[in-house]
Amino acid sequence: MKSFHPPQRTLMGPGPSDVPPRVLEALSRPTIGHLDPDFVAMMDELKALLQYAFQTENPMTMPVSAPGSAGMECCFVNLVEPGDKVVVCVNGVFGGRMKENVERCGGTPVLVEDPWGRAVDPQKLEDTLKAHPDARIVAFVHAETSTGACSDVQTLVDIAHRHDCLTIVDAVTSLGGIPLHVDAWGVDAVYSGTQKCLSCTPGLSPVSFGERAVAKIKNRSHKVQSWFLDLNLVMGYWGGGKRAYHHTAPINALYALHEALLILREEGLENAWARHRRLHEALKAGLEAMGLSFVVPEAERLPQLNAVRIPEGVDDAAVRSRLLADYRLEIGAGLGEMAGKVWRIGLMGHACNTRNVLLCLQALEDVLQRAGAAIETGRALAAARAVLETG
Ligand SMILES: *Cc1c(COP(=O)(O)O)cnc(C)c1O
Numbered sequence: 001m002k003s004f005h006p007p008q009r010t011l012m013g014p015g016p017s018d019v020p021p022r023v024l025e026a027l028s029r030p031t032i033g034h035l036d037p038d039f040v041a042m043m044d045e046l047k048a049l050l051q052y053a054f055q056t057e058n059p060m061t062m063p064v065s066a067p068g069s070a071g072m073e074c075c076f077v078n079l080v081e082p083g084d085k086v087v088v089c090v091n092g093v094f095g096g097r098m099k100e101n102v103e104r105c106g107g108t109p110v111l112v113e114d115p116w117g118r119a120v121d122p123q124k125l126e127d128t129l130k131a132h133p134d135a136r137i138v139a140f141v142h143a144e145t146s147t148g149a150c151s152d153v154q155t156l157v158d159i160a161h162r163h164d165c166l167t168i169v170d171a172v173t174s175l176g177g178i179p180l181h182v183d184a185w186g187v188d189a190v191y192s193g194t195q196k197c198l199s200c201t202p203g204l205s206p207v208s209f210g211e212r213a214v215a216k217i218k219n220r221s222h223k224v225q226s227w228f229l230d231l232n233l234v235m236g237y238w239g240g241g242k243r244a245y246h247h248t249a250p251i252n253a254l255y256a257l258h259e260a261l262l263i264l265r266e267e268g269l270e271n272a273w274a275r276h277r278r279l280h281e282a283l284k285a286g287l288e289a290m291g292l293s294f295v296v297p298e299a300e301r302l303p304q305l306n307a308v309r310i311p312e313g314v315d316d317a318a319v320r321s322r323l324l325a326d327y328r329l330e331i332g333a334g335l336g337e338m339a340g341k342v343w344r345i346g347l348m349g350h351a352c353n354t355r356n357v358l359l360c361l362q363a364l365e366d367v368l369q370r371a372g373a374a375i376e377t378g379r380a381l382a383a384a385r386a387v388l389e390t391g
Contacts, residue, residue, distance in 0.1 A: 007328065008328055009324075009328050009329070009330050010327070010328060010329045010330065010351065010356055010359060011330050011346070011351055012329060012330060012331050012332075012345055012346050012347065012351055012356060012360055013330045013331055013332035013344060013345075013346050014145045014146075014173075014196075014305060014332040014335075014344050014346055015145070015172075015173070015193065015195045015196040015202070015346065015348060016195035016196075016201070016202050017195065017196060017197070017199050017346060017348035017349045017350060017351040017352075018199060018349070018350045018351040019195075019199055019200065019201055019256075019260075019350065020199060020260075020263065020350045022259055022263060023199065023200055023201070023256045023259045023260045023263070024201075024256075025259075026252075026255040026256045026258065026259035027201065027252050027253070027255060027256045028252075029252065029255055031251050031252055032251065034245075034248050034249040034251055035243060035245065039249075039251065040243060042254070042255070042258060043238070043249075043254070044240075045258060046062075046063070046254060046257060046258045046261070047061055047062060047238070049258065049261035049262065049264075049265060050062065050063065050206050050208070050261065051208075052261070052264075052265055052269070053175055053176060053198070053206070053261060053264060053269065054171075054175065054180065054182045054190065054192075054206070054208045055180065055181045055182055055183060055184065055269070056182035056183045056208050056210075057183060058182065058183070058208045058209060058210050058211075059239070059240070060208065060209040060213075060214055060231065060235065060239070061206070061207070061208040061209075062206070062207065062234070062238040063194070063204040063205060063206045063207070063254065063257055064191070064204065064205040064206075064207055064229070064234075065204065065247060065249060065250050065253075066203065066204070066205060067193060067195075067202055067203055067204070067205055068172040068191065068192065068193030068195075068205045069097070069205075070205050070229065071172070071191030071192060071193065071205025071206070071207045072094075072097065072098065072101060072170060072172075072191055072205075073101060073226070073229060074191065074205070074207055074229040074231070075139075075168045075189045075190075075191050075207065076098070076101035076102060076104075076105050076107075076139075076168065077101075077105055077224050077225055077226045077229050077230075078189075078209075078213075078217050078224055078229065078230070078231045079137060079166060079168060079189055079213060079216055079217065080101075080102055080105040080106070080107040080137065081105070081106070081107070081220055081221065081222050082105070082106030082107070082222060083106065083107070083108070084105075084106075084107040084108070084136045084137060085107065085108045085110060085132060085134050085135045085136055085137075086102045086107045086108065086109055086110070086135065086136065086137040086138075086139060087109075087110045087111075087112060087125065087128055087129060087132065087135045087137070087138045087139070087160075087165070088102060088109045088110070088111055088112070088139045088140070089111075089112040089113075089114070089120040089125060089138070089139070089140035089141070089151070089156070090111050090112070090113050090114070091113070091114040091115070091116060091117075091118055091119065091120055091141070091144055091147065091149060091151070092116050092141065092144035092145075092146035092147045092149065092335075092336070093144075093145075093146035093335050093336045094141045094144060094145065094146060094170055094172070095140065095141050095144065096336075098139045098140075098141070098168070098170070099111065102139070105225065107137075110128060110132050110135060112124045112125050112128050112140075116146070116147050116149075116336070116337055116338060117147045117148070117149055117295040117296050117307070117338075118147075118149055118296070118297070118300060119149050119150060119151040119152065119300040120140050120141075120151040120152075120156060122152065122155045122156060122159055125138065125140075125156055125159050125160070126159050129159065129160070129163035129165065130163075133163070135163065135165055136165060136166065137165055137166045137167070137168060138156065138157075138159075138160035138163075138165045138166070138167050138168070139167070139168040139169075139170075140156055140167075140168075140169065140170070141169075141170040142169055142170060142171045142173075142174040142178075142180065143170075143171070143172070143173035143174035143177070143178065143302050143304070143305065144173075144302075145172065145173045145196070145305055145335075145344070146335040146336055146338065146344075147295060147296060147307055147338065148294075148295060148296045148301060148302050148305040148306060148307035148344065149296045149300050149301070149302065150174075150178065150296075150300055150301065150302045151300075153169060153180065153185050153187065154181075154185045157169075157185050157186050157187055158186075161186060166188040166189065166212055166213055166216060167186075167187055167188045167189065168188070168189045168190075168191075169187050169189070169190045169191075170190075170191060171190050171191065171192045172191065172192050172193040172196060172205075173193075173196045173197065173302070173304060173305060173348070174192075174197070174302075175192040175193075175196070175197060175198060175206065176196075176197035176198045176199075176264055176269070176272055176349060177196070177197030177272070177273070177276045177302070177303065177304040177348060177349070177352075178273055178276065178277075178302065178303065178304065179273055182208055182210070183210075186210070187208075187210065188209070188210045188212050188213040189207070189208070189209050189210070189213045190207065190208050191205055191206070191207045192205065192206045192207070193205055193206075194206070194256075194257055194260065196304070196346075196348050196349065197272075197276070197304055197348045197349045197352075198257070198260050198261070198264065198349055199260055199263075199348065199349030199350035199351070200256050200257050200259075200260035201253060201256055203250065203253055204250065204253055204254070204257055206257075209231070217231055217232065218232070228247065233246055234246055237249070263350075275352060276303040276304050276347060276348075276352050277303050278387075278388075279303070279347050279352050279353065279354065279356075279357050280301075280303030280304070280306065280347055281303075281387045282354075282357050282384040282385075282387040282388050283306060283345065283347060283357045283360065283361070283384065284306065285383040285384050285386065285387045286357070286361040286380035286381065286383050286384035287306070287308055287345075287361070287364075287380070288383070289376060289379040289380045289382075289383035289384075290361070290364070290365055290368070290375045290376055290377075290379065290380045291311070291374070291375045291376045292308045292309065292311065292375070293308060293309050294306065294307065294308055294309075295307040295308065295309060295338070295342055303347060304346060304347050304348045304352065305344055305345075305346055305347075305348075306344070306345040306346075306347065307334075307338070307342045307343070307344050307345075308342060308343055308345065309341065309342055310334075310340070310341060310342060310343060311368065311373045311374060311375060312373075312374070313372075313373070314368065314371055314373045315371065316333065316334075316340050316343070317333075318371065319343075319367050319368065319371060320333060320343075322367045322370075322371075323363055323364070323367055326363070326366075326367070327359065327363040327367075329359060329360060329363050331343050331344065331345050331346075331360070331364075332344035332345070332346060345360060354388060357384055357388075358381060358384060358385075361380040361381055361384055362380075362381060364380075365377055365380050
């Protein structure tokens with residue numbers, strides 16, 4: 001055995017996305033103690049940077065020391081008590097995992113189901129809450145990475161609040177890629193991930209809890225069943241004032257997140273959102289010129305996750321391995337009920353750039369043509385360039 005040196009790739013799947021050299025360099029800086037005063041000063045900056053990314057002033061904003069799934073679990077174990085009725089909106093894989101979380105916390109999930117590839121229907125949520133006036137929490141996914149559908153956070157949160165429910169929002173794929181205003185929209189609890197539009201390495205989950213959520217956590221009648229994720233304990237380390245040992249923070253990973261968020265702040269959130277939108281338009285023009293069709297209706301589409309149908313008779317896995325072998329390009333396979341039927345092309349964070357859009361179109365056209373797929377050739381690049389030149 002010898003040292004592991006990963007191959008070079010361009011990551012245009014559902015995450016992780018390409019990590020910029022500045023972030024990788026930050027990871028390699030010397031490890032210091034997790035209670036070192038210089039480290040603690042960095043943590044304060046990190047919190048402020050996360051508050052900026054989430055557009056919130058919530059003091060309870062921090063990265064959970066584990067991937068997005070742990071951020072999800074952190075929200076559910078802290079907010080759901082045994083016996084709580086929780087309305088879960090399911091329109092893809094991640095909504096399904098929320099339901100699983102509710103059950104494991106001893107709560108009772110009530111589902112609002114929408115077809116995969118569509119946004120959550122606000123009317124269905126309204127009807128469900130009318131039928132279940134004892135529901136305490138509403139949970140849904142902002143950017144459903146399994147299908148590429150975007151749900152309307154503000155509208156869904158307003159409905160939940162009118163029915164006296166707290167809200168848990170999955171913003172793993174939305175943070176940094178599309179508008180998310182935690183305070184202005186009144187989101188009560190939100191979790192995200194570092195390896196999607198923040199372009200950091202995987203393994204951390206930024207979370208933020210508003211006042212009403214914090215009050216519910218403080219007034220729980222049962223202890224949080226997870227020791228590691230119990231916010232009452234975690235806040236002894238992350239919550240300002242005198243910091244006490246809870247677990248050893250992933251020191252170097254936090255340097256990397258600090259750097260990734262600095263990059264986001266330097267670009268400006270609005271500019272980052274606009275970049276995702278513009279490059280999505282270019283990619284879309286190219287894919288459609290090739291004759292590929294999108295799964296999600298235009299008004300509900302995520303710019304950072306483009307799900308397209310695999311053309312008739314084309315071998316899904318063979319195309320993806322060709323892209324990897326010939327172009328070092330990774331695109332995502334379908335997940336759950338969409339496996340084998342769609343490709344998920346990510347345009348996330350650092351990977352959302354002109355070069356990648358053109359590379360992806362060129363590579364896909366070449367590989368599909370060689371696979372004998374019935375696509376239009378020779379048009380995609382021009383269609384994408386036409387969009388890029390007007391932007
Ligand atoms: C990726 C993802 C997750 C899970 O994040 P991990 O870091 O893989 O644990 C949860 N929700 C959504 C919407 C995601 O895209």
